[in-house]
Amino acid sequence: xxxxxxxxxxxxxxxxxxxxxxxxxxxxxxxxxxxxxxxxxxxxxxxxxxxxxxxxxxxxxxxxxxxxxxxxxxxxxxxxxxxxxxxxxxxxxxxxxxxxxxxxxxxxxxxxxxxxx
Amino acid sequence: xxxxxxxxxxxxxxxxxxxxxxxxxxxxxxxxxxxxxxxxxxxxxxxxxxxxxxxxxxxxxxxxxxxxxxxxxxxxxxxxxxxxxxxxxxxxxxxxxxxxxxxxxxxxx
Numbered sequence: 001x002x003x004x005x006x007x008x009x010x011x012x013x014x015x016x017x018x019x020x021x022x023x024x025x026x027x028x029x030x031x032x033x034x035x036x037x038x039x040x041x042x043x044x045x046x047x048x049x050x051x052x053x054x055x056x057x058x059x060x061x062x063x064x065x066x067x068x069x070x071x072x073x074x075x076x077x078x079x080x081x082x083x084x085x086x087x088x089x090x091x092x093x094x095x096x097x098x099x100x101x102x103x104x105x106x107x108x109x110x111x112x113x114x115x116x117x
Numbered sequence: 118x119x120x121x122x123x124x125x126x127x128x129x130x131x132x133x134x135x136x137x138x139x140x141x142x143x144x145x146x147x148x149x150x151x152x153x154x155x156x157x158x159x160x161x162x163x164x165x166x167x168x169x170x171x172x173x174x175x176x177x178x179x180x181x182x183x184x185x186x187x188x189x190x191x192x193x194x195x196x197x198x199x200x201x202x203x204x205x206x207x208x209x210x211x212x213x214x215x216x217x218x219x220x221x222x223x224x225x226x
Contacts, residue, residue: 035215037162045154045162045205047215059213095161100209101152103174105164 002026002106004096009111016086016115022079022096022108030074033057033099036081038092039110046092049081050099064090086115119144119208123218129226136193138221140206145186147210153182153191154205156220162205166191193223201225 008020022034036048049070050059058070069082079096093110120143130136140151149169154162164173166182169189179194193200206218 044220045156045207045217047207047217050213050215061214100150101164101167101173101207103167103171105167105173107161107163109161 002104004098004106004108006094006096006108006111009094009113011114011116012086013117014087014115017082017084018086018113020081020083020094020096020111020113022081024077024079027098027106029072029077030054034072034079035097035099036070036079037095037097038090038113039095040089040092043092048094051079083113086113088115091115118214119146119210119212119216121206121208121216121218123204123206123221125221126219127222127224129224130196131226132196132198134196136191136196136200136223138191138193138204138223140184140189140191140218142187142189142208146189146208147212149185150208150210151182151184151189152207152209153180154207155200155202156205157202165204196223 003025005023033052035050038048051070067085071080091114093112095110096108098106122141124139151169153166156162165176165180170182181192183190203220203222205220
């Protein structure tokens with residue numbers, strides 16, 4: 001079964017750090033670009049970051065540039081998001097998703113990040 | 118940045134009716150790299166349409182997508198009870214950032 005499972009979310013104080021992970025299974029992870037997408041409570045979807053299959057191309061939303069770092073380990077079939085200098089406005093459910101959208105689309109169920117003192 | 122504007126914000130319809138959702142882009146979306154997602158409360162988004170008009174695997178044929186350039190439409194030919202949800206469009210062409218529209222909520226009238 002094709003699957004993405006996020007982990008690493010939790011409650012963190014403003015200015016703190018978290019590292020999210022996304023474990024992939026059921027497909028050749030190393031062949032696909034990946035995205036992180038977030039959704040603040042009661043709000044719409046916001047793209048956060050993308051990474052190409054070999055990590056050659058990396059992109060960030062302006063809202064997280066300089067604070068978040070996306071990475072991947074193809075040997076471990078895993079995607080990561082290192083989040084530093086967290087702010088209240090980073091509170092959201094974070095999803096990993098395969099890119100680009102295709103007939104067999106894959107999203108994880110999400111992990112919740114809450115930034116609060 | 119390509120801004121996607123979805124309309125209407127809320128669509129109130131009855132089961133069996135036709136739903137027409139609009140997504141307008143601030144500039145042309147390259148190669149029709151436009152997707153539509155359905156999201157229900159507490160769930161991850163589910164891809165319905167990619168490439169503006171291709172249905173994802175397992176999506177019923179009552180869902181159809183059309184359009185090109187800056188104007189795109191998602192049509193649900195006859196609403197089923199499970200179709201009441203929020204729908205988002207997304208452009209995923211070479212232009213970064215990737216962007217989503219603000220969403221259209223389809224609610225039961």
